[in-house]
Amino acid sequence: MAELNSLTLTQLRDGFRAGDFSAREIAESFNAAVAAARALNAYTVETPDDALACADAADTARQSRALKPLSGIPLGIKDLFATVGVDTTSGSKILGGFKPAYESTVSAKLRDAGAGMLGKLNMDEFAMGSSNETSTYGPVISPWKGSDGGNAALTPGGSSGGSAAAVAAGLAPGVTGTDTGGSIRQPAAFTGITGIKPTYGRCSRWGIVSFASSLDQAGPMARTVRDCAILLEAMSGFDPKDSTSLDAPVPAWEQGLSSDLKGKRVGIPREYRIDGVPDEINALWDQGIAWLKDAGAEVVEISLPHTKYALPTYYIIAPAEASSNLARYDGVRYGLREVPEGGNLDAMYAATRAAGFGAEVKRRIMIGTYVLSAGFYDAYFTKAQRVRALIKQDFARAFEQCDIILTPTAPSAAFGIGEKMSDPLAMYLNDVFAVPASLAGLPAMSVPGGLDAQGLPLGLHLIGREMDEQGVLNAGLAIEERAGFTARPGKWW
Amino acid sequence: MSVDTATVRHIAKLARIAMSDAEVEALVPELNNILGWVEQLGEVDTSGVEPLATVVDQKLRLRDDVIDADPLTGGNVRDKVLLNAPEAQHGFFAVPKVIE
Numbered sequence: 359m360a361e362l363n364s365l366t367l368t369q370l371r372d373g374f375r376a377g378d379f380s381a382r383e384i385a386e387s388f389n390a391a392v393a394a395a396r397a398l399n400a401y402t403v404e405t406p407d408d409a410l411a412c413a414d415a416a417d418t419a420r421q422s423r424a425l426k427p428l429s430g431i432p433l434g435i436k437d438l439f440a441t442v443g444v445d446t447t448s449g450s451k452i453l454g455g456f457k458p459a460y461e462s463t464v465s466a467k468l469r470d471a472g473a474g475m476l477g478k479l480n481m482d483e484f485a486m487g488s489s490n491e492t493s494t495y496g497p498v499i500s501p502w503k504g505s506d507g508g509n510a511a512l513t514p515g516g517s518s519g520g521s522a523a524a525v526a527a528g529l530a531p532g533v534t535g536t537d538t539g540g541s542i543r544q545p546a547a548f549t550g551i552t553g554i555k556p557t558y559g560r561c562s563r564w565g566i567v568s569f570a571s572s573l574d575q576a577g578p579m580a581r582t583v584r585d586c587a588i589l590l591e592a593m594s595g596f597d598p599k600d601s602t603s604l605d606a607p608v609p610a611w612e613q614g615l616s617s618d619l620k621g622k623r624v625g626i627p628r629e630y631r632i633d634g635v636p637d638e639i640n641a642l643w644d645q646g647i648a649w650l651k652d653a654g655a656e657v658v659e660i661s662l663p664h665t666k667y668a669l670p671t672y673y674i675i676a677p678a679e680a681s682s683n684l685a686r687y688d689g690v691r692y693g694l695r696e697v698p699e700g701g702n703l704d705a706m707y708a709a710t711r712a713a714g715f716g717a718e719v720k721r722r723i724m725i726g727t728y729v730l731s732a733g734f735y736d737a738y739f740t741k742a743q744r745v746r747a748l749i750k751q752d753f754a755r756a757f758e759q760c761d762i763i764l765t766p767t768a769p770s771a772a773f774g775i776g777e778k779m780s781d782p783l784a785m786y787l788n789d790v791f792a793v794p795a796s797l798a799g800l801p802a803m804s805v806p807g808g809l810d811a812q813g814l815p816l817g818l819h820l821i822g823r824e825m826d827e828q829g830v831l832n833a834g835l836a837i838e839e840r841a842g843f844t845a846r847p848g849k850w851w
Numbered sequence: 852m853s854v855d856t857a858t859v860r861h862i863a864k865l866a867r868i869a870m871s872d873a874e875v876e877a878l879v880p881e882l883n884n885i886l887g888w889v890e891q892l893g894e895v896d897t898s899g900v901e902p903l904a905t906v907v908d909q910k911l912r913l914r915d916d917v918i919d920a921d922p923l924t925g926g927n928v929r930d931k932v933l934l935n936a937p938e939a940q941h942g943f944f945a946v947p948k949v950i951e
Contacts, residue, residue, distance in 0.1 A: 459931035559907045572905050598914070599921065602907050670889040681866065688867070690944050695937035703949050704867070712869035720868055724878060725885060727866040728854070738889070743902030745895050750903060782881065783888060799906030 362387035364846075367431060367531040367585035374420070374430035381413035381420070381430035388432050388476055392529050397851040398499050400514075400523040402437055403445050404477040412474025419472070426472030427592055434530035436521050437478040438485055439465045439576075440565040444475075448567040449483040449493035449517075452714025453693045462565025463597045464534060464576045471592040476530050480520030483716045484684065485541055485569045488788040489778065490519030492718040497775050500549060501527035501847035504812035512772045512814070515545030515788075521579050522549040526847060532580040532589050536566060538573045539672050540768075540792025543804040546579055547767035547817025550806045550845060552834065553579035554586050557825050558799030559604035562597030570679035571602070573672075573796050583805060583834040587611040590827065606825065614828045617836040620654035624833070625760030629665035630791060632769065639766045639816065642807045646764055646818040646837060653836035658760050662752040667745050668794040673786060674729050674742035675797075680719075681726025687714060721782065750798040757823050762833045765791050767804040767817035795821045805834045806843040815845065853883045 362370065362384050370384055389406040409432040416429040440446045440458035447453040461469070469475075482492045490498040490513055500514040501523055514523040518535035522545035525533055535542040537555035546553030554577050561576040568574060578589030591611050597603040626647060631640070647657055689695035689710030696709040715723070729738035756763065769790055778785045795802040801824075804817040818837055822830035854862075859878050863870045870878075919925030929942055938945040 456935050459928075459934050598912070601911055602905065604907065605909070664895065667892055667895055670892050673885065674889055674892075685867075689937060690946055691932075692935035693937070697947055701947060703947050705869075706947055707867040708869035711867055715868065721878070721881060723866050723868065724859070724862050724882060727862050728858075728882065728886075731862065731865060740902050741892055741897060742889075743904060744897035744900040745892055747900050747903035748895065748897065750906065783884060797906075 361528070363391040363528040365531070366581045367588060368582065370431060370531055371428070371588070374416070375425065381416035382410065384430055385409040385413035385432050385474060388530060392476055395527055395529050395851050398501060398523050398527060399496055400480055400498050400520040400527065400529055401434070401477040402447065402480045402495050402520070405444060405475050409474040409476050412472070416472060426470075427588070428468060429472035431472070431531060432474040432476045433468060434476050434479045434521060434524045434533040435465055436518055436534050436536060437481055438536050438567045439534055440567070441465055441475070441478065444478060446478070446567070447494070448485070449481045449495060450714065450716070450719070451494040451694060452687045452710070453567075456692050458565070460565060463562035463599065464566065464593050467595065468534070468592055473592070479518075479524055479533060482517035482519065483719050484567065484680070485517035485536055485538055486680070486718050486722055487516040488540070488544060488785050489513040489773070489775070490516040491775065491779055492716050494716060498523045499775070500772055501851065502549065502772060502814055503847070503850065504814055506812055511775045513548065513775050515548035515768075515772065517541040518545050518579065522546055522551060522553070525549070525551045525579055525581060527851070532578055532585055534576060534593070535579045536574060536576050537796065538569050538676060539796045540789035542577050542579060543792050543802060543817070543819060544768045544788060546804040547806070548772040548815065550815030550843065551579055551581060552583055552586050552803070552805050552838070553577060554590060554803035554827065554830065555796070555801065556590060556594060556827050557604065557801045559602050560594045560827070562595070562600040562603050564597055564599040568683040570676040571683060572679060573676060583831055583838050584612060584615060586803070587615060587831050609828060611828055611831055615835055616832050617653055617839050619650060619833060619836050622655045622762060622829075622833070623760040624650045624655045624657050625660035625756055625763045626657060627660050627662045627665065627756070627763060627765065629662050630765045632790065635766070635769045638810045639769060642816050642818065643764070643766050646807055649837050649840040650764060650833065652840060660756045660759055660763070662756055662794065664745065664748045664752050665794060668749055668797055669786060669790055671742045671745045671749065672793045672797060673725070674738050675746065677722040677726035678730050678739050679726070681723045681730065684719070684723055687711060718782075746797050749794055753794075753798045753800060761823070762829050763821040764833070765819045765821070767791060767819040771810045771812065771814035771816055791819055800824055801827045801830045803830050803834050805837050805841070807837065807841050808843065809845055853886065854879060
């Protein structure tokens with residue numbers, strides 16, 4: 359039998375239920391894989407005892423036939439989710455040593471569904487980054503290597519880079535991610551896995567360290583579309599503690615899975631044909647169109663006229679909200695405190711924040727503070743909010759002509775560690791296809807489509823109507839069945 | 852619009868982040884690059900468009916006006932609140948002296 363840690367979440371769940379193996383065997387297999395993969399730097403904290411305790415509870419529950427949806431499944435949790443008594447640092451020095459006295463709603467829901475925890479996953483500091491290089495704990499190294507013989511260390515993408523690397527390397531059957539402007543979808547594409555960001559408000563933000571509140575949304579990352587559907591069902595639901603939580607029932611997404619797309623119209627936005635995007639990406643996109651046609655869908659060209667303004671809009675709104683959210687890190691209530699000799703309260707704030715935040719976080723706080731400052735608020739922030747309204751309107755019009763939108767996930771395959779760090783704008787461009795759906799609050803998912811000439815994974819991106827996660831998952835399943843993507847990174851770590 | 856060292860120092864002060872001269876110098880071109888790039892939003896005609904603050908089309912809910920309405924986020928959890936404080940004294944957060 360294959361190693362348990364190479365199975366999908368669905369295979370683990372069903373095999374455990376059928377009595378093929380115990381939950382303890384599953385947990386031990388993943389604990390061993392995690393301990394043997396420290397070279398990847400995917401986990402910042404390992405919690406093998408938690409995984410074992412939950413496994414034992416699942417084994418007992420199996421005997422009494424009292425199983426929950428995720429009984430026997432250990433998960434990795436992105437370090438942005440508050441976990442009781444376990445370090446939650448958001449990849450930042452300023453939250454060093456922070457052990458929350460409370461549990462995020464999403465991780466609590468996963469626990470209530472029977473899941474155990476393998477550990478906390480590395481990420482870009484405060485989720486600000488597209489390559490995991492801004493983490494105070496150092497970059498996550500992708501388990502993938504290019505076939506050019508150079509052996510260069512590649513990024514798993516970001517900000518959910520630890521999450522993506524963990525799934526790709528068999529260090530967790532499923533993980534939580536968060537997506538503010540593509541932070542689930544771009545790393546999923548870079549590592550050959552599947553990830554979905556649901557409609558804004560589906561998953562409670564309570565207990566998730568805030569980056570940009572009007573955009574942040576949690577979602578699952580896993581090997582397959584079905585695995586994502588299972589996890590998303592457990593994570594979603596109304597939460598009175600989050601004022602932006604959607605008060606709507608959670609559909610049975612796994613049960614509703616169907617790759618028959620007869621009668622569905624797939625929109626191809628002409629503005630997403632961007633100059634300078636490699637031919638391989640466009641070729642995969644065309645292949646994706648053919649796959650969806652094969653599944654019975656009709657393909658229509660659509661227009662999203664404000665596409666080119668999405669990134670600049672995002673890079674005003676997200677830093678503005680971040681500068682406000684990150685004002686809470688002042689050395690008073692938690693985390694780091696720096697007090698200069700004889701310094702007053704103001705000096706303590708300034709010194710704590712200078713020592714605790716990394717360069718990218720400072721850059722974004724500075725941009726955010728600038729665009730919100732007196733005299734510039736309307737010119738930048740209000741202007742960006744108006745353009746955001748137009749971007750949302752573009753999608754509403756497009757969805758009068760189609761049911762789902764297909765695009766590439768990212769403009770390239772994974773790049774090397776250090777390659778883009780010196781140029782913030784080049785880094786920001788990585789999220790060019792992912793950001794518009796975030797601004798509009800729409801459900802969107804990346805599924806692996808194929809490999810590039812270097813043997814590195816490329817993702818296809820599906821955007822659905824508000825609340826239509828089922829449509830996104832179903833189109834994702836249609837691609838998954840046809841792409842037959844089974845490539846895995848060779849174990850070198 | 853572009854920023855100079857004086858503006859960057861002013862923003863750093865507003866953001867409560869201590870910065871060395873070298874850091875300020877380095878941020879001037881970086882911020883100008885990014886601000887120059889976002890200037891393209893000026894091309895978009897947004898007259899008559901309402902600014903979009905949230906994508907969720909629902910009324911802001913209010914919590915019941917009851918003390919300790921939620922056992923987790925309500926009161927009576929002082930010790931938990933202070934658990935991670937860099938410095939706590941007599942059940943309060945302690946900070947450097949504010950009044951001379």
